[in-house]
Amino acid sequence: MNVCHWAVAAAVGLSVACGGPSESFEPLPEPDFSLFVSEISPILEARCADGGCHGSPLRPFALYAVGRHRLAPQPTFSRVPLEMEELSANYHTARGFIDAPSPLETTLLHKALSRGGEEAHGGGAVFQDASDPECEVIARWLQGDHEP
Numbered sequence: 001m002n003v004c005h006w007a008v009a010a011a012v013g014l015s016v017a018c019g020g021p022s023e024s025f026e027p028l029p030e031p032d033f034s035l036f037v038s039e040i041s042p043i044l045e046a047r048c049a050d051g052g053c054h055g056s057p058l059r060p061f062a063l064y065a066v067g068r069h070r071l072a073p074q075p076t077f078s079r080v081p082l083e084m085e086e087l088s089a090n091y092h093t094a095r096g097f098i099d100a101p102s103p104l105e106t107t108l109l110h111k112a113l114s115r116g117g118e119e120a121h122g123g124g125a126v127f128q129d130a131s132d133p134e135c136e137v138i139a140r141w142l143q144g145d146h147e148p
């Protein structure tokens with residue numbers, strides 16, 4: 001058996017040893033994209049995307065924003081409105097932190113509300129509490145509640 005066969009055998013062995021492939025793999029939620037573009041990305045850009053915060057490719061939750069981190073060929077700090085590719089990237093990045101059925105339990109809002117303990121947030125409480133109007137807009141988007 002060549003190296004590749006050994007590798008496959010090892011992978012299968014490992015997956016069986018670890019209890020088999022996870023049947024409970026859930027696809028990421030897909031909240032409304034057009035609402036993300038019109039209402040959510042502007043909030044995230046304004047409240048999260050400073051260069052020392054999420055306006056950096058080094059953060060797992062990395063965001064593009066006007067005047068800050070941009071996608072080439074847009075130079076960094078460009079003030080040209082975000083391209084659809086940048087908005088789409090912001091959307092898919094945010095989806096990665098929608099990891100609970102209840103909006104306020106998602107990592108996205110847990111961090112922004114800096115819920116105590118391990119879930120505290122390096123950026124502190126960006127939203128003082130869940131009644132912050134912009135936090136409510138994000139929670140409604142996550143819930144799928146929006147005016148037609």
Ligand code: HEM
Binds near residue numbers: 123
């Ligand atoms: C509403 C706005 C914000 C949201 C939704 C948000 C969300 C998040 C999320 C999901 C994470 C975990 C993924 C990661 O490490 O990138 C995180 C971590 C972090 N954020 Fe934010 N953030 C916001 C604003 C800020 C701001 C303004 C700052 C800087 C002042 C900041 C600084 C950090 C730092 C340093 C971490 C890593 C440490 C940790 O895990 O807490 N964030 N944030």
